[in-house]
Amino acid sequence: MEKREDRxxxxxxxxxxxxxxxxxxAFAQDWIGDEAIWLEMLEARNRRSHTxxxxxxxxxxxxxxxxxxxxxxxxxxx
Numbered sequence: 850m851e852k853r854e855d856r857x858x859x860x861x862x863x864x865x866x867x868x869x870x871x872x873x874x875a876f877a878q879d880w881i882g883d884e885a886i887w888l889e890m891l892e893a894r895n896r897r898s899h900t901x902x903x904x905x906x907x908x909x910x911x912x913x914x915x916x917x918x919x920x921x922x923x924x925x926x927x
Contacts, residue, residue, distance in 0.1 A: 871891075886915065886919050890916050897909050
């Protein structure tokens with residue numbers, strides 16, 4: 850029986866089950882330059898999914914502009 854961690858895995862590839870691992874992998878591969886901002890984006894995304902108060906939503910919204918430059922830089926490089 851195939852193990853969960855082996856499903857869909859190709860030889861020589863890393864398996865990432867959680868989104869938290871993606872910015873770390875991208876930083877290690879030098880695909881992104883500032884791991885901290887990408888981890889903050891991920892945290893904001895996760896918090897947004899469970900935000901029920903306007904004040905919390907506003908804090909996340911106010912940080913969105915800071916995320917634009919890293920995203921645009923990544924798109925420009927691809």
